[in-house]
Amino acid sequence: MKLKFAIIFLIFTQFLFSQNNGNVYHLRIENEIDLGLIPYVKRGIELAEENKAKAIIVEINTFGGRLDAATEIKDLILNCKVPTIAFVNKRAISAGALITLSNKTIIMSKSASIGAATVVDQEGEKQSEKYQSFMRSEMRATAEATGRNPKIAEAMVDETVQVEGLDDSLKLVTLTSEEAKKWGIADTILNSIDDILKYKDLENASVVEVNPNSGESVVRFLNHPIISSILLMVGMLGLFVEIKTPGWGVAGTISLIAFFLFFGTGIVLEIVSLLDVILFISGVILIIVEIFFIPGFGVPGLLGILMIVLSMFLGLLPDFNFITTDLVESAILQIAISLIATIVLAVILLKYLPKTSLMNNFVLNTSINSKSSYVINENRSELIGKEGIAISDLRPTGFAIIDGNRVDVITEGEFISRDSKIVVIKEEGSKVLVKLIERSYK
Numbered sequence: 001m002k003l004k005f006a007i008i009f010l011i012f013t014q015f016l017f018s019q020n021n022g023n024v025y026h027l028r029i030e031n032e033i034d035l036g037l038i039p040y041v042k043r044g045i046e047l048a049e050e051n052k053a054k055a056i057i058v059e060i061n062t063f064g065g066r067l068d069a070a071t072e073i074k075d076l077i078l079n080c081k082v083p084t085i086a087f088v089n090k091r092a093i094s095a096g097a098l099i100t101l102s103n104k105t106i107i108m109s110k111s112a113s114i115g116a117a118t119v120v121d122q123e124g125e126k127q128s129e130k131y132q133s134f135m136r137s138e139m140r141a142t143a144e145a146t147g148r149n150p151k152i153a154e155a156m157v158d159e160t161v162q163v164e165g166l167d168d169s170l171k172l173v174t175l176t177s178e179e180a181k182k183w184g185i186a187d188t189i190l191n192s193i194d195d196i197l198k199y200k201d202l203e204n205a206s207v208v209e210v211n212p213n214s215g216e217s218v219v220r221f222l223n224h225p226i227i228s229s230i231l232l233m234v235g236m237l238g239l240f241v242e243i244k245t246p247g248w249g250v251a252g253t254i255s256l257i258a259f260f261l262f263f264g265t266g267i268v269l270e271i272v273s274l275l276d277v278i279l280f281i282s283g284v285i286l287i288i289v290e291i292f293f294i295p296g297f298g299v300p301g302l303l304g305i306l307m308i309v310l311s312m313f314l315g316l317l318p319d320f321n322f323i324t325t326d327l328v329e330s331a332i333l334q335i336a337i338s339l340i341a342t343i344v345l346a347v348i349l350l351k352y353l354p355k356t357s358l359m360n361n362f363v364l365n366t367s368i369n370s371k372s373s374y375v376i377n378e379n380r381s382e383l384i385g386k387e388g389i390a391i392s393d394l395r396p397t398g399f400a401i402i403d404g405n406r407v408d409v410i411t412e413g414e415f416i417s418r419d420s421k422i423v424v425i426k427e428e429g430s431k432v433l434v435k436l437i438e439r440s441y442k
Contacts (some may be wrong), residue, residue: 022054024205025082026193029058033065033073033095035269036220041073044210048082054205056080057196058103059087064094066327067119067131071138074102078145087196088112088177088186097156098135101142101185107196108177108186115174117156132157148185222265225334232312232338233345234258239287240346263315272315279314283307309335349413383407383424383432390420390434400434409434 025048027041041058048056058077064070077084077099086092086103092114100106100114108114117139119131126132136157143153155161155173166173166183180186190196197203212220221227238255263280266272286304316331388402388409396411400422409422409432416422416436426433 022202022205023048023051023208024197024202025053025056025208025210027056027058027210029060029062029073029096029099031062033062033069033099034220034223035066035069035271036216036223038069038072038076038269039219040210040212040216042076043213043216045076045080045082047208047210049080053082053208054202055083055085055200057085057087057193057207058099059089059193060092060096060100061088061090062092062096064096064117067095067135070095070098073099074138074142077102078142085196085200087190087193088114093174094118097153098139098142101139101146101148101153104146105200106180106186107188107190107199108180109191110177110189112177112180113174114180114185115156116172118158118172136161149183152183152185219265219268222261223269225330228262228265228316229334229338231258231262232334233341235262236308236338236342237345239284240342241349262312266315271317276311276314279307279311283311309339312338381427384427385424387421387423387437388434390416390418390422393418394422394434402432407432411435 025044027044029037029041045056047053083105084103085105085107086100088100088106088108090109090112092100092112094117097114097117117135118126119135136154139153139157140150143150149163151161151163152166152173152175155163155166157172159172163173163183175183175185177186177189181189188199190199193207197205197207222231235255235258238251238253238258242252242255259280263272263277266276283304283306286300286307289300289304313331313335316334317327383402386403388400388407390398390400390409391406392398392400394400394409394411394414394416396413396415398409398416400407400409402409402424409424411434414436416434417439420436421438422434423437424432425435
């Protein structure tokens, strides 16, 4: 009898313990909502589900951001198996309002606000009816899913939607914490995580802070428009330098790394498709064909460049359903800035690189066996003024036969095709500068 009582007592105390203990996971959605925020929220929810957490507190303080990012985060929260609590600490504006509405419980701090969810561009101008309609339906459906007034949620997007007794003017609805509680958008008003734990009978729970890890921070950093523009510029400039120099060198490697980071980040964030990658690889292949098999510059090279630019443009755009004129304009601007910067730097390199010591990395300047027929004298001033024939394409470096010897030569940046007649114009140590006399069209 005593044993039976002890077992019942243990089961009962374990039950009480399980009801009052456990983990509560704390996530933060702050500043601008962007695609780089998605992996962080997804990992936090997965951790909470795997560890059978009692709840997830999503602390929100944002003026909004990208609609596609907010929609995906909203879906993650709605599908979460752990009860979610939105804690609006200061504000949940625009896309932040959509994320807030997706939580099972909404708690706002005393001075917080929520609303103003119409879709605007970077200048604050209202987007077309297509996007407003989408946002209205998203807000309405999310409010319905979490048991809140869908008409109020819709009025946060569209000023023509009127809620009797709330606001009789043609303005977007933005609610204070008191108004949100009165109209059933917020469940209560509290000012701290500890107050929320007491409110939800979770005083004995351990709060687990979910902070962005290094990988998520890097992805979010690389996805920033300025950084992605720099990656595109470095990638294109590196490709240009590699085309202009023989063999494979540092420039080509840096270019590949830059493009890998750009497309890799897009793949992680699910905005780069297989088509984008195929377009890019195909463009690179066409440029390689142009370099090694078709002297000069023709259709394959031009087509290759167009395919690479198109792949980069598509890699900056989200899923078709979320493409707005603002995002298209932003992508065009990023590509344009990157291209202009690349052209300017390329011109500077063409003008000054052949005259710098850096070009020694691409030009043969060490002694070799005399049987190879290369000229190995360091002083080649005797070659100045002598004519010769290019025996390889000069991009801008290559080889020429001058005075019966095979010589490493370099142009001042221009492309000279094989078999063209050249003349030596300058000698600088190991560098022999030449210019075109008569171009070969073989």
